[in-house]
Amino acid sequence: xxxxxxxxxxxxxxxxxxxxxxxxVEAELHSLLMDxxxxxxxxxxxxxxxxxxxxxxxxxxxxxxxxxVAAQYQPxxxxxxxxxxxxxxxxxxxxxxxxxxxxxxLLLALTMLGETEPLSALASSFGDMFxxxxxxxxxxxxxxxxxxxxxxxxxPEATFDIEDEEEWDPRTLPEIEDPTRVxxxxxxxxTSVLVIALIAFNFFPQWVGIGFVGSIDDSxxxxxxxxxxxxxxxxxxxxxxxxxxxxxxxxxxxxxRQGQWQRLTRLADxxxxxxxxxxxxxxxxxxxxxxxQAVTPESLRQTLDSILPTLLKVALVIGLVSSIGETLHxxxxxxxxxxxxxxxxxxxxxxx
Amino acid sequence: MDDSTQHLISxxxxxxxxxxxxxxxxxxxxxxxxxxxxxxxGVEVEQSTLYPLLRRLEKQGLLExxxxxxxxxxxxxxxxxxxxxxxxxxxxQEWRTLSDVLDRLLGKxxxxxxxxx
Numbered sequence: 001x002x003x004x005x006x007x008x009x010x011x012x013x014x015x016x017x018x019x020x021x022x023x024x025v026e027a028e029l030h031s032l033l034m035d036x037x038x039x040x041x042x043x044x045x046x047x048x049x050x051x052x053x054x055x056x057x058x059x060x061x062x063x064x065x066x067x068x069v070a071a072q073y074q075p076x077x078x079x080x081x082x083x084x085x086x087x088x089x090x091x092x093x094x095x096x097x098x099x100x101x102x103x104x105x106l107l108l109a110l111t112m113l114g115e116t117e118p119l120s121a122l123a124s125s126f127g128d129m130f131x132x133x134x135x136x137x138x139x140x141x142x143x144x145x146x147x148x149x150x151x152x153x154x155x156p157e158a159t160f161d162i163e164d165e166e167e168w169d170p171r172t173l174p175e176i177e178d179p180t181r182v183x184x185x186x187x188x189x190x191t192s193v194l195v196i197a198l199i200a201f202n203f204f205p206q207w208v209g210i211g212f213v214g215s216i217d218d219s220x221x222x223x224x225x226x227x228x229x230x231x232x233x234x235x236x237x238x239x240x241x242x243x244x245x246x247x248x249x250x251x252x253x254x255x256x257r258q259g260q261w262q263r264l265t266r267l268a269d270x271x272x273x274x275x276x277x278x279x280x281x282x283x284x285x286x287x288x289x290x291x292x293q294a295v296t297p298e299s300l301r302q303t304l305d306s307i308l309p310t311l312l313k314v315a316l317v318i319g320l321v322s323s324i325g326e327t328l329h330x331x332x333x334x335x336x337x338x339x340x341x342x343x344x345x346x347x348x349x350x351x352x
Numbered sequence: 353m354d355d356s357t358q359h360l361i362s363x364x365x366x367x368x369x370x371x372x373x374x375x376x377x378x379x380x381x382x383x384x385x386x387x388x389x390x391x392x393x394g395v396e397v398e399q400s401t402l403y404p405l406l407r408r409l410e411k412q413g414l415l416e417x418x419x420x421x422x423x424x425x426x427x428x429x430x431x432x433x434x435x436x437x438x439x440x441x442x443x444x445q446e447w448r449t450l451s452d453v454l455d456r457l458l459g460k461x462x463x464x465x466x467x468x469x
Binding site for chain 2 (some may be wrong): 025027028029032034035036038039049062063064068069072073
C-alpha cells in the first residue's frame with residue numbers, strides 16, 4: 001500500500017524538531033498515521049490506491065501543517081528560532097547570503113576593470129575581499145538571527161502564523177532526500193576525472209601545461225603546448241597524489257556497488273579528504289610546483305612568472321580551506337549516526 | 353455561535369483535557385486507541401493536540417511509555433505512572449469540588465432567571 005505521502009509528512013515534521021526528539025517522534029507519528037488510516041480504510045479498499053491516497057490527504061489535513069504539529073511537540077520557548085518563523089528565517093538568511101556574495105563578486109569585478117593588469121589585481125585583492133566577505137556574512141547572519149529571535153519573543157502568537165490550514169495541501173509536501181544515498185552521477189564523473197588525471201600526470205606529463213593557438217618568434221600561428229609542472233612536482237607530490245587518487249577511485253567503486261553511504265565508507269571518505277588537505281598544505285608551504293623555464297619568448301615567461309604562481313597559491317589556499325571545512329563536515333557525518341532509534345520501525349510502514 | 357464564544361468553549365474543554373486523558377490511562381493505550389476511547393465517550397480531541405500532550409505528560413512524570421513491536425506495526429503505549437495515579441486522584445477530587453461549586457453557581461443563576469428567589 002502506498003504510504004509515501006505519510007513518509008514525506010513525517011520527515012517534514014521531524015526536520016523541525018530537535019535531533020534528540022526526532023527519531024522517536026517520527027516513529028510514533030508514522031505509527032499513529034498508519035493506525036488512523038487503518039481505522040478509516042473500508043474493507044476491500046486496500047487495493048484502491050486512489051481511495052487510499054484520498055484518505056491519507058484527509059488525515060494529513062486533520063493533523064495540520066507539519067510546522068504546526070512540530071510546534072506542539074516543542075518545549076515552550078526553548079529555542080532561539082521557533083518553528084513558526086523558522087521557514088521565513090531560512091529564506092531571509094539565504095537571500096542575505098546570496099546578496100552579499102553578489103555584491104562581493106561585483107566589487108571584485110570592478111576592481112579588475114580599473115587595473116591595467118587585471119589578473120594581478122585579482123590575485124592581490126582576492127585575499128582582502130575574501131576576508132571582507134566572511135566578515136559581512138558572519139555579521140549579517142548574526143543580525144538576522146538576533147532579529148528573528150527578538151521577533152519570536154515579542155510578536156503575538158497570531159503574527160507569522162505558521163500556515164493557513166485551509167491553504168495547506170498535503171500533496172505539496174516535498175520529496176524526502178535520503179542522506180545515505182550515493183549520488184551515482186557525481187561518483188562516475190569524479191572517478192572519470194581521477195582516471196584521466198592519473199593517466200595524464202603519470203604517462204603523458206608533457207601534455208600537462210598551458211595550451212594555446214598563436215605564433216611564437218614570428219613563426220606561423222599554430223597550436224602550442226608548454227609544459228609548466230616542475231620536476232619537484234613529479235618527485236615530491238605526484239606519488240602522494242597517485243596514492244590519493246587510486247584510493248579515491250577504489251572508494252567510489254565501493255560506493256557505486258553499495259549504493260548507500262555507511263559509517264565505514266564515510267570514515268574512509270573523511271580520511272581521504274584530510275589526506276587531500278595535507279597534500280595541499282605541503283604544496284602551499286613546500287617547493288614550487290610550477291616552472292616557466294620552457295616558456296618562450298622571454299616576455300611571455302616574465303608575464304606568466306608574475307601571475308601564475310600567485311594565482312596558483314591563492315587557488316591552493318582556497319582549496320586547503322575548503323578541504324579542511326569538508327573534512328570537519330564529513331567527520332560530523334561519521335559520528336552523527338543513524339537517526340532512527342526505534343526497534344522495528346522503518347519509514348516504509350507495514351501493509352494494512 | 354460567534355468566534356469568541358467558540359473560543360471560550362474550546363478553552364473550557366481544554367482545561368479538562370488532562371483529567372480526561374489521565375482517567376483513560378489506568379490501562380495502557382497507544383495514541384490512536386486513546387483518541388478513539390475518548391471520542392466514544394464524547395471527548396473529541398484534535399490529534400495534533402493529543403499526541404504531543406501525551407509526551408508532555410510523560411515528561412512531567414505522570415505517564416510511562418514503552419514501544420511494543422507486537423501487532424502490525426510498532427506502537428508506543430502510555431500508562432499512568434505512580435505519580436500519575438496520585439495526580440489523577442487529586443485532580444478527580446478537585447474536579448468534584450469545582451463541579452459542585454459551579455453547579456451551585458449555575459443553579460443559583462437559573463433560579464434567579466426563573467424568578468424563584
